[in-house]
Amino acid sequence: MNKRELVEAITDRMGDRKTATEAVNSVIDAIQKAVASGDKVSITGFGAFEMVHKPARTARNPSTGAEINVPESWGPKFRPGSDFKELVNEGGRTTGKKK
Template sequence: MNKAQLINVVAQATGNRATARLAVESVLDAIVRAVAAGEVVSVTGFGSLTAEERPAHTARNPQTGERIQVGVSRIVKFRPGARFKDLVAGRRVMPESGNCIQKDPKTTKVARP
């Protein structure tokens, strides 16, 4: 799924493509800005995005075989949430409709005599 397809899915839920486009782009922009600033973005049921620093190291140029020094770099890591992993692995049934990452409703406790 690409961004345009994601906007179309959100537009089906909202009924308005312009609103859906604004919503998707605003959420993505907020995530990118927060991670770039070093913050952890955590969405319950979906996962967490973090920026991590890779230390400098020696690598090999695949074309020449020559050793090269690679400097410190920052990367983005994604760690999926438990519900997301369970749905992908098939340990949890994908709901027919509604929000698939929403928490299960709490069950009501029955008073015992």
């Protein structure tokens, strides 16, 4: 499911497509801004978004084998909640899709 399909999925609940689009965009924007400023966003039953520190490290170029220095960085992280994990686990059994 992409963003457009997500908007379509909630259009009936929101009343119209414009309202659904604004709702999806607002939620995504609020989560991104909060995490980028260092806040943790927890949605009970769904999961938590947070910023994580990735320290500097040495890695290898897979094609040449040469060592390269990877600078430290910050990145977003999502940890699914227990309800979400349970739903996904049950869905995998009922659809027959491999993980």
